[in-house]
Amino acid sequence: MLPTDVIFTESGNPIETSKTFLQTSCPKCGGEVRRETETMDTFVDSSWYYIRFCHPKSDDRPFSVESVKYWMPVDQYIGGIEHAILHLLYSRFFTKVLRDLGLVEFDEPFTKLLTHGMVLKGGVAMSKSRGNVVRPDDILQQYGAD
Numbered sequence: 001m002l003p004t005d006v007i008f009t010e011s012g013n014p015i016e017t018s019k020t021f022l023q024t025s026c027p028k029c030g031g032e033v034r035r036e037t038e039t040m041d042t043f044v045d046s047s048w049y050y051i052r053f054c055h056p057k058s059d060d061r062p063f064s065v066e067s068v069k070y071w072m073p074v075d076q077y078i079g080g081i082e083h084a085i086l087h088l089l090y091s092r093f094f095t096k097v098l099r100d101l102g103l104v105e106f107d108e109p110f111t112k113l114l115t116h117g118m119v120l121k122g123g124v125a126m127s128k129s130r131g132n133v134v135r136p137d138d139i140l141q142q143y144g145a146d
Contacts, residue, residue: 013037043083047090050074050109051098068104077110082125084115 003021006014015021015037026033048062054071055064073095079087088110095109119126126133 041086041090043086043090047087048094050091051094051104065103072104073106073108074110076112076114078114078116080118081115082118084113088113 003015003018005018005020007017008014009017022034022037024033024035025031051063051068051072055067058064077084077088091109095104095106098104099107121132121134124130124132
């Protein structure tokens with residue numbers, strides 16, 4: 001069960017504020033453990049932003065149905081293959097749920113898909129989490145912006 005003693009602020013994970021949720025005992029050994037609070041894949045977090053962009057200044061609802069009717073579905077989605085696969089999976093799920101709830105009138109979030117290759121460094125996909133990225137400043141200094 002999720003905790004009820006959370007404090008909602010403008011930043012951070014609200015579950016981190018729950019003293020009753022964080023500290024518990026291990027069901028196997030009985031020792032003290034700290035529960036994991038980051039349980040959602042990051043792609044889930046960003047899988048409905050395309051609808052939010054249709055009406056970004058709305059304060060009383062996630063999106064305007066009228067704005068979504070005008071702007072959606074997206075004409076062209078361009079992304080790296082790994083990102084596109086996972087992001088599209090979750091985006092399609094969100095779209096189909098919103099469609100079934102009667103909040104959107106389209107079946108697919110993106111009309112066309114163009115995936116580009118993966119950028120490798122040392123035979124491994126470049127990633128901030130792996131720490132194997134190339135700093136743009138170094139490239140700009142060596143070759144210029146043009």
